[in-house]
Amino acid sequence: MENPATPKEKRTIKTKSKPSWLRQFNDWFHLWIGIAAGIPVIIISLTGCVLVFESEIGAMLRTKYEVERPAGAHLLPPSVVRAKVLEQLPDMQIRRLWYYGEGKTVRLSPDNSDSLIFANPYTGKVLGMEDHEDIFEFFDEGHRHLWFSREVGSKIVGWSTAIFVVLTITGLVLWWPKNWTIRELKQAFTIKWSAKFKRVNYDLHNVLGFYSMIIALLMSFTGLMMSFRFVNKSVLDLLGGATDRGAEVTAIEAGPTTVPVTMEGKVDLVWKLVTTEIGEFKKDEISIHFPKEDAKWIYACTDMYEGTWRELNFDVNTLALLSNSHAKISEDTPANWMRRSNLSLHVGTFGGLFTKWIFFFASLICGTLPITGFYIWWGKRKKKTGRKVRTSAAG
Template identity: 40%
Template sequence: MMSFSKINAWLHLWLGLVSGAIVFFISVTGCILVFEEDIKLLTRPYMHAEASANTPLLPPSVLAAAAEKRMPGLQANNIRYQGPGRAAEVSFRSDSVVYVDPYTAKVTAIVDHEDFFHEITEGHTSLWLPPKAGRMVVTYSTLVFTILLITGMIIWWPKKWNRYNIRNAFTILWKAKFKRVNYDLHNVLGFYTLPVTLIIAYSGLFMGLGWVAKSSYWIASGGQSMPAYYEPHSDTTLIAGGTPLTVIDQVWEKSIKELSSPLSEALIIGIPDSKEEAVYVYTNTEGPRYQVHYFDQVSGALLKGTGTDVTRFSEANGGDQLRRLNYSLHVGSIWGFPSKLIYFLASFVAASLPVTGFYIWWGKRKKKRTALRKECQEVVI
């Protein structure tokens, strides 16, 4: 009967061989996406907007009108205020996004949202396969990767904590032969990046597997079930006293002054397509403390919706907070640039693990074949 250590090693080997290529592509694309926003800001000057001191932001109606002039026949769908020094994004039900200076209403660019990073995101989430099938492959490959991290940790764990084993477990012997260096790169770097790669894998499973999200929410909230999402509707019996954009301007101003914390300019405001739709506003969108609010498009009255993001972050239960933190935990933006750098390095190491692991397996396989050939020759002689 096989021992636990042999079963663990066998599981680690074959799961790694089966999922290695997929884990490699997911990790490489993850490396690129970690600094997506930073690269965009560095290479796309139209995303910036300069303003003198105390220059007020222009309301949504002005930005929407400026963008719609450049997109004849289309109506703005939502407006994203990005914060101080950033151009606003006006989206339409099309492939194009219009960037508008929120202080002057000058259109700075019209771009296709299906750019390089969009393609990389498609590869990261679905391997460029049909979305439903691709996401399933990525999700279950992430689950396999999580098992690989755990089995790899068991393999790495020293049998005896003496000086020799500790040195081998925590250091890379750079002066050794390539075969040994490769082994250390796989084991040692895999250990050092384990906490981050586990967080990345877990947060990915949170997004991809309902049972992971529901069970995590239940634990974090102290036994509560994840609430269903409900978006309230506007009262269609009311008679509008002005245009919908007039109400949206009022809602925007109210959101900045009373609902954002602390007086954050970063928010997304939706423009209804029908009389039944409510105006939605996401406040504090520069981080995980975002919150959604719904307003009647005629009266501007605050409406009550349900979900994990309808209450102020500081007042939300642990499950709601975990749900809202999850994306930042996955992409590494939770502590800004320092955490992004850590995530980049961890993703790079994760991409290298299938490569170094395959080389370890190939070397052992080659060694066994050589030994078998030698044994056969001796028998013939």
């Protein structure tokens, strides 16, 4: 017998359309590959949080070596600092010095020791020694190699970073609202703190994951440039190609008219030229090396500002500036700028403390995503198991 109900009285049964194979693959990849890469991502992200503020924390730890600038005193040149330190530590072989500026200590790195020496830049008095293998070295090893050997760990980190890039994109697909209604937009952009933990955890994964996406991709992409040569080369080629520092080295600027005879005098003169004439940013902050016997140039590093720097090489005989030096930041090519600024873009130092805090929280969020994501999967798994048990019991 036919149902006498009118069409208006009939209930429309909605059938849920099956997702496309592309969406199914997206969901599968985000879940299972995300679980597989979860632990490396957690370690890389959380160690990165600490390393973002390495310079600030290091400066705080070095306050015990603070020095006062005597009235009318000036920083001692490298040869004098080295000579005075060697009088106190005669067994050390010292070539590398790092000046942090007026009123701050000078750091010396011996070739025959893992210790770092901190000295008064006005008197040369040794203020203390520290092991180079500090807590930041520990976190850096975890960030770069997961505390494995360099050969094995760097590959795991590199491929885990590449996977994370894809996970970020697949996560965006999962986050994307199906209908851009006010209700769905509110759910996509806000965390419902008053809800149960399961819902809060879901929001922490989706909402915070979305807000940190741009910074996460920037950190990951710059990390890939460090991990894979072909990525680095492709980016630099796209930007016009970086200067080939392996090409023949020639003089690009003439040296001073009068050049000292001794190597100590030459290094001191380079130090003076860089800190008074060549440097543009934080001129009194400089790293300078006494060359080895067979070296062809004297190395100095200046313009260490907001995550970038400028490396300079001077002919060991004429003190002419050589072509294997960095150009001024304002005059450099886009490719060379990218190569020099990659670390700054990776850790967020390009905008000072403001961008550092942004990168810190973004890295922290990235470290929590595998945890909140795993909990979401675990909750759904338990829910499915519970349904099967109830169905079996009912049967």
